[in-house]
Amino acid sequence: MRTNRISASILVFALAGCGGGGEQTQASGDSGEAKAAAVVDPATAGAITGVVRFEGTAPANEAIDMSAEPACAQKHPSTPTKQTVIVNDNRTLRNTFVYVKEGLPAQRWPTPTEPVVLDQTGCEYVPHIVGVQTNQPIAIRNSDGLLHNVNAKPTVNRGFNTGQPTNMTTNKTFTSAEVMIPVTCEVHGWMESYIGVLDHPYFAITGPDGSFRIPNLPPGTYTIEAWHERYGTKTMQVTVAAQETKQADFTYSAGAVAMVPLGKPFDPHGQHAEGVPAEHR
Amino acid sequence: MRTPWSCTGTGTFTGTLRGTGSLTGTGTFTRTGTFTWTGTCQLFLFLFLFLFVTPASASAQEHPGKATYDKWCAECHGSEGRGDGPAAATMLPRPRDFTQARYQIRTTASGALPTDADLHRILKRGMPGTAMPAWTKLSRAERDQVIAYIKTFSRFFASEPAPAALDLGSAPRATDERIEAGRRLYERIECWKCHGRDGRGDGPSAPTQEDEGGNPIRPANLRQNWMFNGGGTAADIYGRLRTGIDGTPMPSFSDLIDAGLLTEDSLWNIALYVRSLSPERTPEPVEVIRAELVAGDVPEAPDDAAWDRIEPAYVPLVGQIIARPRWFAPTVTAVWVQAMHNGRDVALRLSWDDPSRSPDPAWEEWRTRIITAMEPKDAPPAEGPLPDAFTVQFPTRLQDGPNLPYFLNGDSRNPVYLWEWRSDTGVREAIARGIHTREPLAQDGAPVRAQARFADGQWQLVLRRTLAAQDTARRFTMPTGTAMPIAFFAWDGSNGEAGGRGSISSWYFLHLNEPATASIFIAPVVAAGFTALLGIILVMRAQKQYRAKE
DSSP: OHHHHHHHHHHHHHHHHHSSOTTOEEEETTTTEEEEEOOOOTTTOEEEEEEEEEESOOOOOOBOOOTTOHHHHTTOSSOOBOOSOOBOTTSBBSSOEEEEEEOOOSEEOOOOOSOEEEEEETTEEESSEEEEETTOOEEEEEOSOSOEEEEEOOSSSOOEEEEEOSSEEEEEOOOSOEEEEEEEOSSSTTOEEEEEEESSSOEEEOOTTOEEEEEEEOSEEEEEEEEETTTEEEEEEEEEOTTOEEEOOEEEETTOOOSOSTTSOOOTTTTTGGGSOGGGO | OOEEEEEEEEEEEESOEESOOOOOSEEEEOTTSEEEEEEEEEEEESOOOOOEEOHHHHOSSSOTTHHHHHHHTHHHHOTTSSSOOTTGGGOSSOOOOGGGTOOSSOSSOTTOOOOHHHHHHHHHHOOTTSSOOOOTTSOHHHHHHHHHHHHTTOTHHHHSOOOOOOOOOOOOOOOHHHHHHHHHHHHHTTTHHHHOTTSSSOOTTGGGOBOTTSOBOOOOOTTOGGGOTTOSSHHHHHHHHHHOOTTSSOOBOHHHHHTTSSOHHHHHHHHHHHHHTSOSSOOOBOSEEEEEEOSSOOOOSTTOGGGGGSOOEEEEOEEOOSSSSOOSOOSOOEEEEEEEEOSSEEEEEEEEEOSOOSSOGGGHHHHHHHHHHTOOOSSOOOOSOOOOEEEEEEESSOOSSSOOOOTTTOOSSSOEEEEEEETTTEEEEEEESSTTOOEEOOSOSSOOEEEEEEETTEEEEEEEEESOOSOTTTSOOOOSSSEEEEEEEEEOGGGTOOTTSSEEOOOEEEEEOOOOOTHHHHHHHHHHHHHHHHHHHHHHHHHHHHHHHO
């Protein structure tokens, strides 16, 4: 764990310093091990795709009383609810974070400079689930123009709690991989979001069709994991041959609630630690 | 002088070994700070010098701060620094969990580690409004060692860059213009959403607040700066605005400055405004509450302008932790008492801060959360909606000497006489013989009347009674010019408070000022007149005698 984190933080300085010089290698923390910059051969790269299915009856999401914030309430045509469980029309589960947990070569993946946007609009986080790479900026935007506090509660990274009382954008980064980091607003106790941070680009979030696609993977055998805020994690071994697109479907069931009660931040060190990458335990 | 002393056998030595001498035998210091020895020892004590031999220095592996930590800190913060010591469950906010290195009161950016100076400040000042005391009893060296030790509980101090303190500058002078500008900004950036329009921690978002551990937490009551966890000066408040209070809902507003949306100067104005909400000096408890003698009727309305002339007496209240069920998370931490009488009636105005007018549906969930957080092993939480309540307590009779009934509602031999007010049913009189007994009194003879008003997170309650009592077996006629024992109890229904769960005071005294009697004005005049008369008589007699001689 420590090795991983230190190497990640050294990576910050390395990348800031060298401007992404592709051929350089960086000494890694206390182990002295070198990590080469990742090079994926497009001629052999494969992909993992799949859908996250949902069985059973979806629980109703908690209704939100936004009467204290008329400006937010106006942005919702009907009574807003929390987004804890969203089952799509095709019986798939939205907002599942799917990522490569193990099996990637020990390489240094370039950090995108383009920020990932986490918006606050209608007193909701949009998107509800965010995926980002280590040191990639997260543009936290307040489109509501009223007071939000953005309270990120990681356990591997350092957190922050910033007040945004007006329309503004604040860039934040996380230096270490962590799945997932709860983000809450205490001015509006119903607001919550989760940020998945990885030191590689191999992750996806299921949308309105419940599908995911993780492309540009070097051939190899991977452990992929699906994470859902209510139903927990599921892992799967997938071997991807050169140029192969492998199908890997997950299925969650309504009865098997694996997570902490509604509204509580996911505690990766708590009783549900099986969903946490081994290096973070 | 030489005092030879020898012993044989196996035993355990715990604590600090002081003195010079020799010890033969074999021994080991265990990690818990116990010295176990086996064999024969001869200890020659000829002079007790303060030669420090602590278990810590005896073991190369043990951190020098561990002994001090285990002795003074572990009870609350836990032996592994997880904030889970045996006493932790009775505390809100909970003791710090050192493993996450998330510290509330810092000079560093939101989420950053604290500097050593930050940690020193907390040890020296403690954290007002919490169970964390000031550790001035520890030497500078001990504090250094403890700080170094608590940092070992978290991996972050080893991996993160050294924290840098923000340049916080110093407080500008608090002018009316700055305070007014701060007030407008307080509105504009919506501090009131949590802290309330008047700053009493009663904003619309207050009931749903929770800390990092999911425990209920209250926005600070900005009118009681002596309870601020990080200190109550304008500079302290500015620090909290810049750094946030990590692990709580209070965010940092530094990003606003970095984005050019607010200047440091403007943020200082907010700090000055918040500071201005509390009294200039921390109030001191007043042991004797004086009821001023007034002409005409005593005011019955809580907002009667007559009350503005009376200096309020500050009476701090604490959670009732003597009898079961104990209560460690009271809402009401003080009551301000004003009193007036006119020789016929006495009126008390009691003002206390309470963010909710109970029962309030918005606080319904809070009630469950707080009882759960406090682990109500003593008694189940009360069912159904709970009102706010306030009780004024007197002895049933006035006695000379120091023999007061037990302050906590008396006992079987020495009962107390109560004015019990509830926000739903009003006031009644009762006799209590202990905390769980109540005997309501018939409302005849000298009924107590009540008028209450709730606004912006504050109750104002006026209780009025005639001084004379007819049923003197149970009530006493209130004398003037005598200090009568009086005590106060408060309950916030939204905080799950009823019965033993509430706030209490010890005995104070109520003194009804004596009328300045007419005699003190007339006597000098009479005396002067009498003296003049005597003088005239003497002179006249002298003149008469003189004339007679002639």
